[in-house]
Amino acid sequence: MKLQREVQIVNRLGLHARACAKLVKTANQFESDIVLHQNEHQADAKSIMGLMMLAATQGTRLTVITSGADAEDAMTQVQHLINNRFEEDE
Numbered sequence: 001m002k003l004q005r006e007v008q009i010v011n012r013l014g015l016h017a018r019a020c021a022k023l024v025k026t027a028n029q030f031e032s033d034i035v036l037h038q039n040e041h042q043a044d045a046k047s048i049m050g051l052m053m054l055a056a057t058q059g060t061r062l063t064v065i066t067s068g069a070d071a072e073d074a075m076t077q078v079q080h081l082i083n084n085r086f087e088e089d090e
Contacts, residue, residue, distance in 0.1 A: 001067065002066070003067075003075045005064050005079065008059065009059065009061075010058065010059075011088055012058055014055075014056050014057035014058050014060065015054060015055070019088070020048050021048060023051060023082075023086070024046055024047070026077050028046050030074040030077075032068030033067050034046065034065070035065045036064055036065075037065065038060060041054055
């Protein structure tokens with residue numbers, strides 16, 4: 001199964017180190033491949049360095065693509081984490 005959805009980074013600090021670490025931790029719970037696209041750039045959600053290279057600030061729109069046996073659950077969890085501001089107060 002392959003899913004694709006657009007998300008927006010809503011937390012004030014954007015996709016900074018702590019947020020990237022939480023996203024990697026979430027992504028590694030799944031067998032599926034999880035890739036984030038920003039324009040011509042892409043990053044494996046299981047790679048903290050790749051995610052940080054996106055330099056996604058607040059308001060950045062990303063396309064999340066999940067593919068594999070548990071793609072639907074992976075997409076749900078990644079969207080939830082991003083929409084919940086990576087569990088940060090701001």
